[in-house]
Amino acid sequence: MWSRLLRVDRPGIHDNFFALGGHSLLAVQLIARVRESLNVEMPLRAMFDAPTIARFAQLLIEARNASNKSPVPPLKPIAHKGAIPLSYAQQRLWFIDQLEPGNSLYNISAMYRMWGPLDLGALRKTMNEIVRRHESLRTIFRNDEGQPVQLIVPKLELPLPVTVRTGLSPEAREDEIKRFAREQALQPFDLSKGPLLRVSLLQLAEDEHVLVIILHHIVGDGWSGTLLAREMAVIYEAFTNDRPSPLPELAVQYSDFAIWQRQWIQGEVLDAKIAYWKKQLAGAPPVLELPTDRPRPAVEAHHAAIVTYTISQKLLDRLHELSQAEDATLFMTLLSAFQLLLSRYSGQEDIVVGSTVAGRNYSETESLIGFFINTLAMRTDLSGEPTFRELLARVRQTALDGYAHQEIPFEKVVEELQPERSLSYNPIFQVLFGLQNVPRASFEASRLKVQREAVHPGTSIFDMSWFAFETDEGLLLRVEYDTDQFEETTIVRWLGHFQKL
Known part of the structure; x- marks a missing residue:
């Protein structure tokens, strides 16, 4: 193992x-x-x-x-017909969509630039084979007497429209790529009609194309994007060589997980895990009072931009050494420094930061495209002027306790806690931090040079979201921030202060 x-x-x-x-x-x-x-x-x-x-x-x-057999029921295929309950995470997004229909905030985007002879027929066939394999990509969501249900469409033919923009200058070509990708990313989905996966192709020359893939978060997450790229590569390679898909059929589907989750996380199991989060977050400050360049809007508009910053490999190696010496992970060390930074800027000693976990705690879910990711509220007490090692010990304890209770979806925690609500900020926490160690993959194919590039539609759910990535050059930090509150120069300055810490 x-x-x-x-x-x-x-x-x-x-x-x-x-x-x-x-x-x-x-x-x-x-x-x-x-x-x-x-x-x-x-x-x-x-x-x-x-x-x-x-x-x-x-x-x-x-x-x-001690006969400590697993109390968790196995995740197995469940026979079902017609309407299926939503998972807890899906239900939260469905309610948000009911309140703000036509919102593109929960669109997940990926873009692949391709040079070489593209087999359009094989690509179209590839995408539809993936849709056939994963029920989640054939799922729509309906309102059944006030309650959301999901319905699986037996057969769905996914279109692959092609937009031709040939003969452009190099500069105009780059502008067109950005415009096309942003347009696709901002186009909303209708959860009641589907499909909730959209694939579009931009042709710039006979041998140059841009593939843009947009997935609604209610049927996917970051891990799903990796799976999608991996399956695209394998199936496209087979289809271009007139071979059938070599991928085995899936043992379970997302609908099986949704039913299993509802059956397991209820009663005493639910009460015990909710009790932890109620105790952990009792009395937490509703808002992180960071100094902003402009007053917080009365209603969030979710306008955003991105700044990137790289911490050297030499410093990253030292962070790894410190983490190992303290029996902590790199994430715990980085989160400690980040919460210290927020404390310094806000003047608060009680800091709550959101952090995502993959939510795929069972091997059966690792090969499924679906919405499994969960968010944990990491609350740290910075009172008493602790040394950094003492702070790291506190953060380590908080993280381990959070991991032990991560099966409870954040949406359920919010529902049970009923925190103070405002249109101006998110409940529980307004800042997110994560170390991205989800397996990464890109769509690759013989006879094609493929390059994955980021698509940013200019929207953000939180005040700030800091994501760290280990690269060959060091630690890449990617900060998505609310432009209604912060200037780029402010975020760049904070990144420099984070490195100093």
Whole structure:
């Protein structure tokens, strides 16, 4: 298990999981494989308390001797006809869509520039094969006497419109690509009609194309984008060579997960996990009082821009060393520095920051396109002038406790807490921070040079969202910020201060 997940040949029994490149997402996947193979439920914290094979094996033996079998029912295909309940996360987005129909805020975008001989027929056939495989991409959402339900369309033919813009100068070509991608990203979906996946092609020359893919968040997430790219590459390669798709049929579908989640997370299970979040967030400040360049609007308009910044590989290596010395992950170390930065700027010692987790805690969900991602509210007490190591210990504890209760969708936490509501800011937290370690993949094909590029429609859900990516050059920071409140120069200055911290 360690070897496959870490991609390390023959790891030693005393090698540290995190020193070998492990992180919280891989730890979740390892726990899922233990559950699946041995029917033993191990807490995620066990990976942090016993990060070597030898120590983890001892905890595993103790758990098996204690008959600590998994209390979680298995995720299996469920026979169903007609209307299906929504998952908790889907339900939240559906209600938002009812309040703000035609909103493109929850569109997920990807763009691929392609040079070479494109087989348009094979590409169209590829996209429809993926739609056939994943029920989520054939799902629509209806109102059934005030309650949302999802319906799966048995057969759906996804169109692939082609816009031709040939003969443009290099500068005009770049402008047209940006215009085309932004136009596609801002076009809303109708959840009641579908399809909730949109694929469009821009032809710039006989051998130059731009493929733009837009997916509504209610049927997908960042991990789904990686799966989509991976399946596109495999299936397109097969179809261009007159071969059938080599991908096996999926064992379960997202609708099975939605039903399973509703059946499991209820009653005592729901009450116990909600109790943790109620206690954890009791008395938390409703708003992070950051100094802004302009007053916070009475109603959020979600206008946004992006700034990027790179921290050197040398400094990143030192951060890894500190993390390992403190039995923490790189994410925990970065979050500690980030919450310290926010405390310095806001003057507050009680800081709540949102952070996303993949939400795919069961191996059966790893190959599904669907909305699994969850957001955890990371609340840290910075009172008492702690040293950085002491602060990191607090953040580590908060993160591990949050991971242990991550099955409760954030939407359900908000519903139960009933926090102070305002059209001016998001409930619970207004700033997001994440280290992106979700597997990345790009659409690749023989005879084509493919380059993935970012699409930013100029919208943002939060005041600020900071995302960190490990690259060959160091740590890339990508900050999406609300332009109604902040100037670019302010965000750039904060990034410099973050690096100093």
